Amino acid sequence: SQTIHQWPATLVQPVGSPLSLECTVEGTSNPNLYWYRQAAGRGLQLLFYSVGIGQISSEVPQNLSASRPQDRQFILSSKKLLLSDSGFYLCAWSVISPLREERGYTFGSGTRLTVV
Amino acid sequence: RKEVEQDPGPFNVPEGATVAFNCTYSNSASQSFFWYRQDCRKEPKLLMSVYSSGNEDGRFTAQLNRASQYISLLIRDSKLSDSATYLCVVNIYNFNKFYFGSGTKLNVKP
Numbered sequence: 001s002q003t004i005h006q007w008p009a010t011l012v013q014p015v016g017s018p019l020s021l022e023c024t025v026e027g028t029s030n031p032n033l034y035w036y037r038q039a040a041g042r043g044l045q046l047l048f049y050s051v052g053i054g055q056i057s058s059e060v061p062q063n064l065s066a067s068r069p070q071d072r073q074f075i076l077s078s079k080k081l082l083l084s085d086s087g088f089y090l091c092a093w094s095v096i097s098p099l100r101e102e103r104g105y106t107f108g109s110g111t112r113l114t115v116v
Numbered sequence: 117r118k119e120v121e122q123d124p125g126p127f128n129v130p131e132g133a134t135v136a137f138n139c140t141y142s143n144s145a146s147q148s149f150f151w152y153r154q155d156c157r158k159e160p161k162l163l164m165s166v167y168s169s170g171n172e173d174g175r176f177t178a179q180l181n182r183a184s185q186y187i188s189l190l191i192r193d194s195k196l197s198d199s200a201t202y203l204c205v206v207n208i209y210n211f212n213k214f215y216f217g218s219g220t221k222l223n224v225k226p
Contacts, residue, residue, distance in 0.1 A: 043218030104150045107159040
């Protein structure tokens with residue numbers, strides 16, 4: 001069965017510090033991978049998505065970046081965090097079946113980031 | 117205009133009540149539709165897909181109206197454990213991404 005791992009669960013970082021969040025997927029090949037952010041009391045904002053190794057699409061210009069060094073690994077980074085980067089960061093994957101039937105996202109358990 | 121719009125609520129209902137949420141989407145090329153449930157401070161989890169003919173899963177019924185571009189979720193015999201935020205999601209294949217509504221909060225009270 002497919003599983004998605006995301007860590008750490010919680011993180012408190014000072015303004016200006018770097019960030020690296022990692023997400024790995026098991027039990028599937030060539031998934032579409034996504035990074036979302038959810039600010040307190042708000043909806044999900046798509047940050048990046050990737051359809052393959054080294055292929056990253058950015059949805060929102062900001063001081064974050066993403067990389068996909070391996071098929072099932074997706075990394076979210078920042079060189080210098082801002083207070084506004086605080087939020088709940090969620091990694092997700094999806095697969096399109098041969099019948100082009102989307103089966104929805106499966107989310108990781110998320111990282112709650114507080115920038116202080 | 118947002119791709120997906122939902123009434124944020126909250127919907128406050130007593131146990132045993134029937135409650136319905138609607139969600140509208142703007143892109144007529146949308147091809148897949150889902151309802152997700154998100155508990156407080158947790159990740160969203162897939163509740164059910166929404167099929168063109170409508171579908172039911174226990175106390176939950178989902179409907180799709182392509183002509184009017186909305187989907188609905190009906191919850192019968194509400195339980196306290198149904199309290200959560202319900203997210204409407206649509207997908208357009210060519211864009212390889214899903215669009216989320218901001219969610220509708222449901223509070224089921226004893």
